[in-house]
Amino acid sequence: MATHTGGLTHARLADEGPAVRIEGLVRSFGDREILAGLELDIAAGEFVALLGRSGSGKSTLLRALAGLDHEVAGSGHLSAPADVSVVFQDARLLPWKRVLDNVVLGLTGPGARDRGRAALDEVGLAGREDAWPADLSGGEQQRVSLARSLVREPRLLLADEPFGALDALTRIRMHALLRRLCEAHRPAVLLVTHDVDEAIALADRVVVLDEGRIAADVRVDLPAPRGQGTQRYAALRAGLLRQLGVDQDGGAPVRADDVVTPVGG
Amino acid sequence: MSAEATTLTKAATARPEPAAPRATRRRRLGPGRAIPYGRAIGPLLLLAVWSAGSAAGFIDARNLSAPWTVVSTAGDLIAEGRLQSNLATSAERALLGLLFGTAAGVLLAIAAGLSRIGEGVIDGPVQIKRAIPSLALIPLLILWFGIGESMKVITIALGVFVPVYIHTHNGLRTIDGRYAELAETVGLSRTGFVRHVVLPGALPGFLLGMRFAVTAAWLSLVVVEQVNATSGIGYMMELARTYGQTDIIIVGLVVYGLLGLVSDALVRLVERKTLSWRRTLAG
Numbered sequence A: 001m002a003t004h005t006g007g008l009t010h011a012r013l014a015d016e017g018p019a020v021r022i023e024g025l026v027r028s029f030g031d032r033e034i035l036a037g038l039e040l041d042i043a044a045g046e047f048v049a050l051l052g053r054s055g056s057g058k059s060t061l062l063r064a065l066a067g068l069d070h071e072v073a074g075s076g077h078l079s080a081p082a083d084v085s086v087v088f089q090d091a092r093l094l095p096w097k098r099v100l101d102n103v104v105l106g107l108t109g110p111g112a113r114d115r116g117r118a119a120l121d122e123v124g125l126a127g128r129e130d131a132w133p134a135d136l137s138g139g140e141q142q143r144v145s146l147a148r149s150l151v152r153e154p155r156l157l158l159a160d161e162p163f164g165a166l167d168a169l170t171r172i173r174m175h176a177l178l179r180r181l182c183e184a185h186r187p188a189v190l191l192v193t194h195d196v197d198e199a200i201a202l203a204d205r206v207v208v209l210d211e212g213r214i215a216a217d218v219r220v221d222l223p224a225p226r227g228q229g230t231q232r233y234a235a236l237r238a239g240l241l242r243q244l245g246v247d248q249d250g251g252a253p254v255r256a257d258d259v260v261t262p263v264g265g
Numbered sequence B: 001m002s003a004e005a006t007t008l009t010k011a012a013t014a015r016p017e018p019a020a021p022r023a024t025r026r027r028r029l030g031p032g033r034a035i036p037y038g039r040a041i042g043p044l045l046l047l048a049v050w051s052a053g054s055a056a057g058f059i060d061a062r063n064l065s066a067p068w069t070v071v072s073t074a075g076d077l078i079a080e081g082r083l084q085s086n087l088a089t090s091a092e093r094a095l096l097g098l099l100f101g102t103a104a105g106v107l108l109a110i111a112a113g114l115s116r117i118g119e120g121v122i123d124g125p126v127q128i129k130r131a132i133p134s135l136a137l138i139p140l141l142i143l144w145f146g147i148g149e150s151m152k153v154i155t156i157a158l159g160v161f162v163p164v165y166i167h168t169h170n171g172l173r174t175i176d177g178r179y180a181e182l183a184e185t186v187g188l189s190r191t192g193f194v195r196h197v198v199l200p201g202a203l204p205g206f207l208l209g210m211r212f213a214v215t216a217a218w219l220s221l222v223v224v225e226q227v228n229a230t231s232g233i234g235y236m237m238e239l240a241r242t243y244g245q246t247d248i249i250i251v252g253l254v255v256y257g258l259l260g261l262v263s264d265a266l267v268r269l270v271e272r273k274t275l276s277w278r279r280t281l282a283g
């Protein structure tokens, strides 16, 4: 069974209590076991990127955490905070509600609309409160969806390839925005992505999902800004890509203790 | 290397300058710009032929009265108050039928759309009812409810109910399941889900159903008023038939036509107001 080797992680958990604790999580479709006894802890305020090949079960894990897998067979222990927000790949705005009404959807209480306005301001969309979602660009829609998630002050933010549908330039801007918002609000974050560079650019920690388990668990301690040119960046990137089954440059030497800490087998 | 590069550059500059981008005219495939009041052309032409035919004596007044006769007859009917009272009776029947039919259609569509049991119980019978034209039920309805107002309103309501149900139900079923997921993640209650997601999501379907329903209401009205009625526009026309008064019949037809046009325009106005979030080709 997989066990965590990162002593640092456990120390932080003890201090603040983990936002997420997953033990022996099993999820299967038919007789295909997608998650096979997965173990993962996420500390409060920690930004974790989840990498994995297409079909490796990233979304399945995320949906389990969000409580959206009603009819999926499975077992295991899973504890996640009640105040979870989800950012989907499609911005998933209700087309018949104006931007502000989308942001405050489901919120109650007197200050809700003011908080919604503040959240829109934070994502740089002040003044667009009354626009229809259809009149926004893809990047703007995704920013509204970020505002909708953050206005709830979640303890856990789940994002399933939130920038996958955006063009490269918009994606870079969204990275900076997400980073800034997470530093301001400090939710624990689980960001699903298939983009190694995105994972390294954003996360404190990168985990790789393979064969239903966490196959690698890497702390990213690159100095900011995380320039893509540096040696350590390249090493980390190559190591992660190798975990994902992409062997660049015929296996350039990467010291395992330097960057990648495979766990379990 | 550098020599090669120079040659390449030279070759590039030596190539003739491309002509200033010529605006390639593409053949227009759409019908082109709208003519102002273009839709009035056909009807006006018809009116002109009718007038000319009547004036020249080609059209027998016993078959089709002249336009001016129809206008003066309409004036007389209004002066006597006959047109207004009959119109009021007809409008009341149509509105009541529309009201009950719409309410039933919407409620049943929601019940069928939101629960599997509801769908199992409701959808089958409605599909069967859909196969039977409402007007074919008139003999049965007369036996059950007599020939009074309730039979008329029920016939109209039955005709209205089907399109409202079908289109609302279809609108409900085609709401993206991902919105339900969203509603769960933002913690909407069941009623919140219905209010913020289900009803607005089904509104386009409902309004489409209403357009069919309004047409169905007028159609049913015409039929029930020509069967055993003692008031209403249809009755006025039936009475005119027995006396051979073509002009009154035509006044009735014009009134029916206007009612249909006005009510369709109303539904479309509501559609435009409430569905402004949709950016369709129509704009």
Ligand SMILES: Nc1ncnc2c1ncn2[C@@H]1O[C@H](COP(=O)(O)OP(=O)(O)O)[C@@H](O)[C@H]1O
Pocket: A029, A034, A052, A053, A054, A055, A056, A057, A058, A059, A060, A061
């Ligand atoms: N509702 C479902 N029914 C059957 N199989 C599913 C369902 N959802 C996901 N799967 C399967 O589970 C596997 C993992 O899917 P997913 O978690 O979406 O992968 P990804 O890592 O690309 O997000 C895939 O092989 C997919 O086909």
Ligand SMILES: [Mg+2]
Pocket: A058, A059, A060, A160
């Ligand atoms: Mg996925």
